[in-house]
Amino acid sequence: MGAVMTASKSEAAYQLVSERIVNGAYSPGYRLVLGTIADELGCSVVPVREAIRRLEAEGLVHFTRNVGATVAHVDSTLYLHTMQTLMIIEPAATALAADAMDAAWLAEARKLNDAMRQCLEDFDPVAFTRMNTEFHKLLYGQCPNPHILDLVQRGWRRLAAMRASSFTHIPSRAKASVQEHEALLELIANHATPAQIETACRAHRANTLNAYLASAGMPPSAI
Amino acid sequence: MGAVMTASKSEAAYQLVSERIVNGAYSPGYRLVLGTIADELGCSVVPVREAIRRLEAEGLVHFTRNVGATVAHVDSTLYLHTMQTLMIIEPAATALAADAMDAAWLAEARKLNDAMRQCLEDFDPVAFTRMNTEFHKLLYGQCPNPHILDLVQRGWRRLAAMRASSFTHIPSRAKASVQEHEALLELIANHATPAQIETACRAHRANTLNAYLASAGMPPSAI
DNA sequence: AGCACACTGATCGTATACGATTTGATGTAC
DNA sequence: GTACATCAAATCGTATACGATCAGTGTGCT
Secondary structure, eight states, rough: OOOOOOOHHHOOOOOOOHHHTTTTTSSSTEOOOOHHHHHHHTSOOOOOHHHHHHHHHSSSSSTTTTEEEEOOOOOHHHHHHHHHHHHHHHHHHHHTGGHHHHHHHHHHHHHHHHHEEEEHHOOOOOHHHHHHHHHHHHHHTOOOOOHHHHHHHHHHHHHHHHHHHTTOOOHHHHHHHHHHHHHHHHHHHHHHOHHHHHHHHHHHHHHHHHHHHTTOOOOOOOO | OOOOOOHHHHHHHHHHHHHHHHHSOOOOOEEEOOOHHHHHHHHHHHHHHHHHHHHHHHHSSSEETTTEEEEEOOOOHHHHHHHHHHHHHHHHHHHHHHGGGGGHHHHHHHHHHHHHHHHHTTEEEEEHHHHHHHHHHHHHHOOOOOOHHHHHHHHHHHHHHHHHTTTTOOOHHHHHHHHHHHHHHHHHHHHHHHHHHHHHHHHHHHHHHHHHHHHHHOOOOOO
């Protein structure tokens, strides 16, 4: 326990609830009662309340005055909106991170994508999803603009919360996804411009979104 | 005063401080002391603290544990990051709002842009800035994706907070800006695709950003 | 039976209080 | 004169307490 321990209780509450929502321990609709969480953390309700309000701002929980907070419900509209946002921001973040994509970076990305291909052969969708998240993190993670980076991370956290609830998973996309990753890495290896990287990355995200929309009988995204 | 009055004190505090930051009453660096604001609102520090933390999440205030909050400082890096974010999101929001751009909408947008041109002749930069904000709000305002809309609005609020502090204003851009607005409206009138609208809008934002970067002796944005 | 209404238990919203932490100033040694 | 230790005032972080509000339930009336 000799660790820094500079974190506030409000921060601890945020971490706890946030993690439980993202990894699915708290399912959509779960009622977040301040007093209960406060007891669990051994603190009072004030810091918990602050944490909940932060999560509300992130869109992970729904809050009603004088009633309380619940983990946000997932529906096709929310999924569409989140994916659309990510489809716009992540490619830009990736393009802006182009400077950091050197040979070592490429090697790591290729290794990860190869591992994803292996997951396909092993029929291991859980590992595939985990690695896919990691791969994309590698793409946008070095974005030098902290605002954009933050937005991308929030989007992925929301997606994680949804995926944990088994809301959506389209196996047929997985194989194409790995190939698109491959093509994107090839582009980067050949010193494509940031604009080209953004375009390719956007196409990749759009394909994923449109595959879902098609499976739900909805028209493809306008952009 | 017979109004609904369902707003919480925390909400009132948020509105007050937020407005003062955006309209410049609180300048960058201004120290936000919980007790002082609480006294002014006639409430205790708890709701004020909550409001401040919300503003922190929005990026309008800087917060240090055990020290307190100050209105976020504006520097060229922050301005660059905010503009870059807006350059990515606003064109997408505008493209997604294409469905709502009918004849009536076009007429209003043209009227507003004409008024902006008049401001140029009258050398009235304050009115010009206000109308420019309004014009862009007209562009993205009908975006059907609430997440994206929210991000754009937050970006503009940050810009407003910066502009109020007279951080940046490039008169030479104003004339070109009006012409680019004109061209964009022409595109929309001719039923351009959402993708085309996005591209034109992005170019418009990029021009503004790059004009600033050039004036500051910095290289243009990568995307 | 069906509807309206009062009541109750649970939970939230905020005030107040107090310990914890930081900052800046003062004094002292070198 | 500079560097450092010490101290006091200011401010924050959180616990506790209590009034306010809401969802659910039971009762009486039509």
